[in-house]
Every structure is written in C-alpha cells, then in structure tokens.
Amino acid sequence: MRLAFSCLFVLFFFFQSARAQQNAPLFTYGSDTVYTEEFVRVFLKNNKKEEQTDSSLKAYLNLYINFKLKVKEAVQLGMAEDPAFQQELAGYREQLARTYMTDTSLTTMLMAEAYERMKTEVNASHILILVSPNALPKDTMRAYNRIKELRNKAIAGMNFDTLAYYNSEDNSAKSNFGNLGYFSAFEMIYPFETQAFQTNTGEISQIFRTEFGYHILKVKDKRAYRGEVKVAHLMLRLNTNAKEEEILESKRKIDSIYGQLINGADWGKMVSSYSEDASSIQNGGELNWIRTNSPVALPFREAAFSIANPGEYSKPVHTDFGWHIIKLIEKRPLASMDELSERLRMQVNREPERVKMSQESLVARFKMENGFVENSKNRNSLIARLDSSILKATFKAEMNAHAENPLFRIGDRTLYGKDFYTYIEKYQTPQSDISINTAAENLYKGFVVNEVLRYQNDHLEEKYPDFRYLMQEYHDGILLFNLTQAKVWDKAVQDTAGLKAYYEAHKTEHVWADRVQASIYECNSKEAYKQTKKLLKKGVADVEISQQVNEKNPLSLVIKHSKFERGENPQVDAVQWKPGTYTVKTEDGKYYLIKISEFVPAAPKAFKEVKGIMTGKYQDELEKQWIEDLKSRYPVSVNDDILNSILD
Incomplete structure (x- = not known):
C-alpha cells in the first residue's frame, strides 16, 4: 500500500513538474516572453526525431529568437495593419478553415458508400412527375397523387415502359421509354442513385422526391462493374442517308479489311491506309478510356467490352457514324479505395445532395456544441409578419417592426429580428409559384445555417489549438517574409553602391588561381590530327578548320576554348603553360592539339563573375547587422535553468 502510494506521489509530482516547466518562461525579448511549451512544440514540429539533439535544439533556439525579433519589429512598424497583409492572411485562413468546417466522419462514410456502389452497375427505368421544391401545397399534392396512381398501375402489372412513354414528364421518355441504361455511383443525383441501389432487381421503388419532382423507378438489371477499356478502331464513314449500293459497298470493304486483320495484317498499316477517322488515325486509331456511361454509341461500347483479350478484334460494328473494327488494347478494373480516395473525396464534396447532407450534419453538431437556443414564439411571430415583398425581392429591413426581438442564441451571441431582416434584404430573389410562408421559412433556415456556421468559423482559434497555432505561423511567416524582403533581399539587390563596396572589401576571398587561355583541338584519328595541325600552321580560322576536318565525319574534330586552372583538364595540365602549340596523345588513340594563347596570373575574380555569390553574402551581412540592431x-x-531542464 505504501509502495503504491509512493508511486502515485512520484507520478503526480512528475506531471506537476512537467506542467510547471511547460508554463515556464524560456526567454524574453523586449517586453515579450516566449514560454517553454511554445518553443518545444515548434521545435518538435520542424525537426525530425533523429535530428532532435542538444546541439540542434540550441541552434534552433537562436533561430527562433531571431525569428521572434523580426516578427516583433514588423508588428511595431504597423505591417500587421496593412490591408494587403490582412487580405492575404484572410485567404490562408479561409483555406485552412475548410478542413475544420467539414464533417469528416460523414464524408468518409459517403466515400465508402460510393466505393461500394461503384462495384455495381444498375440498369433502371423511371417515371417523373415534375414539381418544384418550393411548389405550392396544392401543386405538390397533385403531383404526388399522380405518381402514386402510376405506381399503383405498375404494381398491378401494367407495362412500366408503356407507363413511362405516355406519362413521364422526362422528355427523354418518348425515345427511351424511361430507360436510363446502366449507371453507377455519381452518375445520377444522390437520392435517385440511392433508390436505384436500394431497390431489388425486377422491383418498383417507393415514391421519392428530388429537386425535379416525384419519381418511381424499376430496376431491370444489376451487374458487376465492367471496369474500363482502352481500344483503338478503324472506321469507314457512312452517312445515315446513304443509298443501298453505298451501304453494300461499305459493308464489303469493312469485311475485307476484317478478313485481312484476322489473317495477320498489320493493324497500324491498315488504320493508316483505310481508317476515315481523322482524329485518331495518327495515333493508330487509339481512343480514350471507355466506361459503361461514356458518351459512345451503344453498339460500339458493347462491342468494345465484349472483346476478351488485348490484341483481339471485334467483328465489324455499325453505328450512326459508319462501320468500325475495334481492337482491344487494355482492360482496367476498379482501382482500390486507397487509389481512388482523393477522387472520391472530391466527388462527394462536389455533388449537391451529398454536400447538403454534410452541411446539415455539421449545423446540427455545431448547434449542440455551441448551445443553440431558439425563441420559437418570436420566430413564429416574425415569420408570420412577412409579406409578399419577399417574393418580389423588394423587402426593406428598416420598414419592419419587431427588429429588437431576440430570435436565437448561439454561444455568447444573440441574433435579433433586425439581423434576420438584414439577411433577407441581402439574399432575397424574385420567386413565383411559392407561398409567402414557404419562402419565409426557407429564408429563416438559410439565416440560421449562415449564423451557426459563421459563429463556428469565428471561434475556430478558441476551439482548436492546432488551428490557432497554424494561423499564428501564417501570420508571423507572412510578416517575416515581407519585412525580410524589404530589409535584406531587395536592399541587397537595389543598393548597388553598398554591394560594390562589399565586393571591394571581400574580393580577396574569391580569387582565381593561375590560369591559361587555351584552345583544345580534340582529334579522333591520326589523319584528323595531321590535317588540323597543318591548317593551324597556315593560320586558318577555327570555323573553317572544323568544316574541312569534319567534312566526311562530323565527329572527327571537337574544338573548345576556355581559361583553365590546374586540375580542370588533364591535357592542358600535361603541357607547358607558355604560349605555343603542343601535342598530347592519349591511351584511347585520340590526339589533342593544345594551343596556349596567354598565361593569366592569379587575381581576384571580377565583380560580374561573383555578383550572385556576393549578393548572397551581402544579404547575410545585412541580416546580421539587422539582428544586432534588433x-x-x-x-x-x-532562462538557462529552464533551457538546461529541456536538454536534460
């Protein structure tokens, strides 16, 4: 018992000491203080575990002190009040806030659901009765009763295609009898997709509503996802109004081409010779990847998917464009969830109905977290007082009473009637076929959502330490960049007098060793060497020498001109460094003529030769002087005691 108590006491003392150490001041600069917790957090974030040594910690402390000094100076100079800075920081905050204003758990669930659905393709037909989301109650009831009647007929055994053809208000039903073909996730609006996947093959769905109106659907088939195919094709064009003899001639020609291919004719040559698809002929007839829902003629698509193995051909296929022979290049199955995760996330966050679900979930959570309380009496009273001006978009906030009545509270913020009035005036749009009450309710819902999200966004720094730390890093980083640019980088480039003065004071640090100005004539054969040497003696210009020697073989002679230090070129090192022409033969059979024009004694490098290096060093010097001034x-x-305790 005593041992257990002693252990608990030691643990308690350890955690209390650790907490006290975290809150201990590590260093001060001017009137500001940096605490241990801040420094350790930043050090651990920016240094890999294997780099976290005593020496690296001390070095990082010096860097961090300099960093804090520069940021303090920027604040003192008023740079944090600059509108351009504030706009840039606000842009970073907006991007960062998106991560914290997203229901990640729901997004993950929707991604997993979509991936599972992508494994299946559904073939369904539907019937639509149009009704707008904000329709008057009588119009909504009329549409509902109509779709209910049609569903009862379908359940009773009437042909679904016939019902769709004569009754569906989807214009395409007149040509497709309501059939939508095969589809999978993200290819229909989310409520429709969900009903299709939840309805068994051969069955008729319950009535459901989308933004377009009321639907019922019948699932005709479900099959495993067929993946994607990469194909090439050879096409003979044929007009839809072609004469019979043209059709027969085109068929004879495509059959002949197919026969030659089956007997081993080269695909590329056949495409080049006969294909009439100008957009693919240069690429061997190759097309983009094809999926079940790709905008490709159905006979072509089905033929492409029916080819079993890469390299095999389809029989001639007829479409509205003409005749095709299709060659399978590659089949690609559904990728893994991990491989598709970014694409799935993007699609989930882009599809309106899924986004709406995510927002509703977020708003509900934020309401609970922030203690949302509504004054229902005031809310109902205010909505009841709104008139037709909200339908005409002529509502004026100042013309309405009860502006001071509280509507709801979220956190420490209370929203009043006047706030709702201002929202209406800002977001109202002309509306028809909608009741005043429905319009008012929609506006109020939008107002609540807007304020709940705004409150959460305004308090992200308080709720999430990581968000607060990142925003502080953005804030300080932008200030540091702007001030360093003005004080160091731009100054070093613009202060030409100061830069040249720095060069004069430090030019002995950048010196050329002894050098020679030399020309190297690299000859690949003895014959080229003799010819080159003879032309050099005659004083022929290098351009003409190169033309003559390389007339038969362009690699016979290579000429280089440069200044060389010792060790830069073995052939130059092998001759005397005096004006003259020397011969060097190497073990690989090459001959080198080395022409020394001038001996150049050691000297400081010219300003233009070291301007880049000097600019960098001048910037370092300016920064050093700046830090000393700060x-x-x-x-x-x-606080050395606290620093040593961190090191220990």
Missing part, C-alpha cells in the same frame, strides 16, 4: 532595441534574456 537585439539592442529588444534585449534578449534566456
């Missing part, structure tokens, strides 16, 4: 104005004091 430390003189904002004295730095490090």
Whole structure:
C-alpha cells in the first residue's frame, strides 16, 4: 500500500513538474516572453526525431529568437495593419478553415458508400412527375397523387415502359421509354442513385422526391462493374442517308479489311491506309478510356467490352457514324479505395445532395456544441409578419417592426429580428409559384445555417489549438517574409553602391588561381590530327578548320576554348603553360592539339563573375547587422535553468 502510494506521489509530482516547466518562461525579448511549451512544440514540429539533439535544439533556439525579433519589429512598424497583409492572411485562413468546417466522419462514410456502389452497375427505368421544391401545397399534392396512381398501375402489372412513354414528364421518355441504361455511383443525383441501389432487381421503388419532382423507378438489371477499356478502331464513314449500293459497298470493304486483320495484317498499316477517322488515325486509331456511361454509341461500347483479350478484334460494328473494327488494347478494373480516395473525396464534396447532407450534419453538431437556443414564439411571430415583398425581392429591413426581438442564441451571441431582416434584404430573389410562408421559412433556415456556421468559423482559434497555432505561423511567416524582403533581399539587390563596396572589401576571398587561355583541338584519328595541325600552321580560322576536318565525319574534330586552372583538364595540365602549340596523345588513340594563347596570373575574380555569390553574402551581412540592431532595441534574456531542464 505504501509502495503504491509512493508511486502515485512520484507520478503526480512528475506531471506537476512537467506542467510547471511547460508554463515556464524560456526567454524574453523586449517586453515579450516566449514560454517553454511554445518553443518545444515548434521545435518538435520542424525537426525530425533523429535530428532532435542538444546541439540542434540550441541552434534552433537562436533561430527562433531571431525569428521572434523580426516578427516583433514588423508588428511595431504597423505591417500587421496593412490591408494587403490582412487580405492575404484572410485567404490562408479561409483555406485552412475548410478542413475544420467539414464533417469528416460523414464524408468518409459517403466515400465508402460510393466505393461500394461503384462495384455495381444498375440498369433502371423511371417515371417523373415534375414539381418544384418550393411548389405550392396544392401543386405538390397533385403531383404526388399522380405518381402514386402510376405506381399503383405498375404494381398491378401494367407495362412500366408503356407507363413511362405516355406519362413521364422526362422528355427523354418518348425515345427511351424511361430507360436510363446502366449507371453507377455519381452518375445520377444522390437520392435517385440511392433508390436505384436500394431497390431489388425486377422491383418498383417507393415514391421519392428530388429537386425535379416525384419519381418511381424499376430496376431491370444489376451487374458487376465492367471496369474500363482502352481500344483503338478503324472506321469507314457512312452517312445515315446513304443509298443501298453505298451501304453494300461499305459493308464489303469493312469485311475485307476484317478478313485481312484476322489473317495477320498489320493493324497500324491498315488504320493508316483505310481508317476515315481523322482524329485518331495518327495515333493508330487509339481512343480514350471507355466506361459503361461514356458518351459512345451503344453498339460500339458493347462491342468494345465484349472483346476478351488485348490484341483481339471485334467483328465489324455499325453505328450512326459508319462501320468500325475495334481492337482491344487494355482492360482496367476498379482501382482500390486507397487509389481512388482523393477522387472520391472530391466527388462527394462536389455533388449537391451529398454536400447538403454534410452541411446539415455539421449545423446540427455545431448547434449542440455551441448551445443553440431558439425563441420559437418570436420566430413564429416574425415569420408570420412577412409579406409578399419577399417574393418580389423588394423587402426593406428598416420598414419592419419587431427588429429588437431576440430570435436565437448561439454561444455568447444573440441574433435579433433586425439581423434576420438584414439577411433577407441581402439574399432575397424574385420567386413565383411559392407561398409567402414557404419562402419565409426557407429564408429563416438559410439565416440560421449562415449564423451557426459563421459563429463556428469565428471561434475556430478558441476551439482548436492546432488551428490557432497554424494561423499564428501564417501570420508571423507572412510578416517575416515581407519585412525580410524589404530589409535584406531587395536592399541587397537595389543598393548597388553598398554591394560594390562589399565586393571591394571581400574580393580577396574569391580569387582565381593561375590560369591559361587555351584552345583544345580534340582529334579522333591520326589523319584528323595531321590535317588540323597543318591548317593551324597556315593560320586558318577555327570555323573553317572544323568544316574541312569534319567534312566526311562530323565527329572527327571537337574544338573548345576556355581559361583553365590546374586540375580542370588533364591535357592542358600535361603541357607547358607558355604560349605555343603542343601535342598530347592519349591511351584511347585520340590526339589533342593544345594551343596556349596567354598565361593569366592569379587575381581576384571580377565583380560580374561573383555578383550572385556576393549578393548572397551581402544579404547575410545585412541580416546580421539587422539582428544586432534588433537585439539592442529588444534585449534578449534566456532562462538557462529552464533551457538546461529541456536538454536534460
């Protein structure tokens, strides 16, 4: 018992000491203090585990002190109040906030659901009775009763295709009898997709509503996802109004081409010779990847998917464009969930109904987290007082009473009638075929959602330490960049007098060793060497020498001109460094003529030769002077005891 108590006491003391150490001041600069917790957090974030040594910690402390000094100076200069800075910071915050204003758990669930659905393709027909989302109650009831009547007839055994043809208000039903072909996830609006996947093959769905109106659907088939195919084709064009003899001649020609291919004719040559698809002929007839729902003629698509093995051909296929022979290049199955995760996330966050679900979930959560309380009496009273001006988009906030009545509270913020009035005036749009009450309710819902999300967004720094830390990093990083650019980078480039003065003071640090100005004539054969040497003696220009020697073989002679230090070129090192022409033969059978024009004694490099290096060093010098100035104005004091405790 005593041992257990002693262990608990030691643990308690350890955690209390650790907490006290976290809150201990590590260093001060001017009137500001940096605490241990902040420094350790930033150090661990920016240094890999294997790099977290005592020496690296001390070095990082110096960097961090300099960083804090520069940011303090930027704030003192008022740079944080600059509108351009605030706009840039607000842009970063908006991007970062999206991560915290998303229902990640629901998104993950919707991604997993969509992936499972992508494994299946559904063939369904549907009947639609149009009714707008904001329709008057009588119009909504009329549409519902109509779709209910049609469903009862379908359940009773009437042919679904016939019902769709004569009754569906989807215009395409007149040509497709309501059949939508095969589809999978993300290819229909989410409520429709869900009903299709939840309805068994051969059955008729319950009545459901989308943004277009009321639907029923009948699932005709479900099959496993067929993947994607990469194909090439050879096409003979044929007009839809072609004469019979043209049709027969085209068929004889495509059959002849098919026969030659089956007997081993080269596909590329056949496409080049006979295909009339100008857009693919240069690429061997190759087309983009084809999926079940790709906008490709149905006979072509089905023929492409029916080919069993890469390299095999389909029989001639007829479409509205003419005759095709299809060659399978590759089949690609459904990728893994991990491979598709980013694509799935993007599609989930882009599809309106899924986005609506996510937002509704978020708003409900934020309401609960932030203690949302509504004054139902005031809400109902205010909505009841709204008139037809909200339908005409002529509503004026200042013309309405009860502006001071509280509507709801979220956190420490109360929203009043006047806030709702302002929202209406800003977001109202002309509307028809909708009741005043429905329009008012829609506006109020939008107002609540807007305010709940705004409150959450405004308090992200308080709720999420990681968000607060990142925003502080963005804030300080932008200030640091802007001030360093003005004080160091731009100054070093623009201060030409200061840069040249720095060069004069430090030019002995960048010196050329002894060099020679030399021309190297690299000859690949003895004959080329003799010819080159003879032309050099005659004083022939290098351009003409190269033309003559390389007339038969362009690799016979290579000429280079440069200044060389010792060790840069073995052939130049092998001759005397005096004006003259020397011969060097190497073990690989090559001959080199080395022409020394001038001996160049050691000297400092010219300003233009080291301008880039000098600019960088001048920037370092300016920064060093700047840090010294900052430390003189904002004295730095490090708490060595606390630093040593971190090191220990």
